[in-house]
Amino acid sequence: ETKIIKIDKKQMNKSMIQEAGDILKKGGLVAFPTETVYGLGADALNEEAAAKIYAAKGRPSDNPLIVHITHMEALDKIARDVPPAAVKIADRHWPGPLTMIFQKKDIVPYGTTGGLETVAVRMPSHEIAREVINAGGGFIAAPSANTSGRPSPTTAQHVEEDMDGRIEMIVDGGPVEIGVESTILDMTVEPPMILRPGAVTEEMLRELIGEVAVDHTLITSDSNKAPKAPGMKYRHYAPAAELAVIEGPVEKLAEEINRLAAARQAEGYKVGIIGTEETVSGYTSGDVKSIGTREDESTIASRLYAVLREFDDDGVDYIYSESFATGGIGSAIMNRLLKAAGHHVINIQ
Numbered sequence: 001e002t003k004i005i006k007i008d009k010k011q012m013n014k015s016m017i018q019e020a021g022d023i024l025k026k027g028g029l030v031a032f033p034t035e036t037v038y039g040l041g042a043d044a045l046n047e048e049a050a051a052k053i054y055a056a057k058g059r060p061s062d063n064p065l066i067v068h069i070t071h072m073e074a075l076d077k078i079a080r081d082v083p084p085a086a087v088k089i090a091d092r093h094w095p096g097p098l099t100m101i102f103q104k105k106d107i108v109p110y111g112t113t114g115g116l117e118t119v120a121v122r123m124p125s126h127e128i129a130r131e132v133i134n135a136g137g138g139f140i141a142a143p144s145a146n147t148s149g150r151p152s153p154t155t156a157q158h159v160e161e162d163m164d165g166r167i168e169m170i171v172d173g174g175p176v177e178i179g180v181e182s183t184i185l186d187m188t189v190e191p192p193m194i195l196r197p198g199a200v201t202e203e204m205l206r207e208l209i210g211e212v213a214v215d216h217t218l219i220t221s222d223s224n225k226a227p228k229a230p231g232m233k234y235r236h237y238a239p240a241a242e243l244a245v246i247e248g249p250v251e252k253l254a255e256e257i258n259r260l261a262a263a264r265q266a267e268g269y270k271v272g273i274i275g276t277e278e279t280v281s282g283y284t285s286g287d288v289k290s291i292g293t294r295e296d297e298s299t300i301a302s303r304l305y306a307v308l309r310e311f312d313d314d315g316v317d318y319i320y321s322e323s324f325a326t327g328g329i330g331s332a333i334m335n336r337l338l339k340a341a342g343h344h345v346i347n348i349q
């Protein structure tokens with residue numbers, strides 16, 4: 001049985017946090033909210049505990065985990081050769097939605113790093129995450145708390161759907177704020193390279209440290225090249241329906257999507273449409289959902305995974321989605337959307 005406890009971050013119940021921490025210290029699994037998505041936590045320094053994460057998620061064992069910490073002294077215990085640029089970035093963006101990759105120290109088991117000599121480290125800002133990490137011993141491996149291949153969870157209910165009966169506890173801290181996973185920056189190469197776009201953007205990192213490379217397999221549909229973050233090669237975040245992303249001028253999207261949707265409906269299929277506040281009124285049929293407003297793309301990031309899960313619940317066969325501008329958080333949105341679509345893009349120009 002999975003125990004679900006509700007915690008208010010403004011009035012944290014210490015004995016509940018302690019209970020979560022005790023489970024982690026004994027090698028068990030606890031899901032908890034972070035500012036990005038819900039994480040599925042285990043003691044990162046305990047190889048058997050880390051192995052349980054792979055089993056609960058159905059995750060391939062070569063896909064490494066991120067180690068979550070709450071202060072800089074903890075970084076020294078698990079990472080070697082931390083360059084000055086990383087300290088500068090940490091000063092600005094930790095705690096926050098950023099993961100950095102370093103050479104690992106021996107204390108970090110290969111079961112946590114998927115056999116790699118490097119370790120991914122993140123210092124989250126969410127108060128509940130920080131309390132749980134500290135109570136659990138200070139080094140908590142936490143992938144997104146979804147079944148491997150499903151959209152990442154942004155509420156405790158999403159976690160329950162995927163993990164009920166598979167883990168000891170879910171800490172319900174309400175919906176998360178950002179809604180897409182952290183930016184991953186590889187600090188073991190020169191210049192540092194973005195392996196996964198997130199809320200800490202390429203622009204912000206450039207402004208801070210100058211040159212930053214981007215793993216270009218991320219946003220292009222070039223599927224011949226293997227991404228450098230092992231997890232990015234899997235068709236992730238996927239809804240059950242077939243998803244296509246429509247690219248072209250915003251004012252033409254609804255017209256084209258209406259045409260595509262009508263054709264599928266004529267064949268007897270159930271169709272879902274991902275629109276925005278600005279465009280939803282232009283759709284004439286189908287299960288239409290607004291994902292947020294183009295005026296503030298953070299609203300789109302925060303609803304993206306929930307919308308994909310809602311379409312799973314509705315049992316639609318095809319989903320047609322509008323595309324969004326890249327740049328800023330838009331790069332993360334398009335990266336996740338294109339991955340969910342298996343890079344199925346329809347270009348209308």
Ligand code: TXA
Nearest residue numbers: 036038039064118119120143144181182229230231232
């Ligand atoms: O926002 C987040 O980062 C969330 C929350 C829970 O903190 N966690 C998360 O973890 O997204 P996960 O496991 O779903 O994604 C981790 C990604 C995978 O794509 C993995 O391949 C990559 O990080 N990764 C981890 N360690 C790595 C390493 N040493 N080298 C390259 N990529 C690594």
Ligand code: MG
Nearest residue numbers: 143144152181
């Ligand atoms: Mg994940």
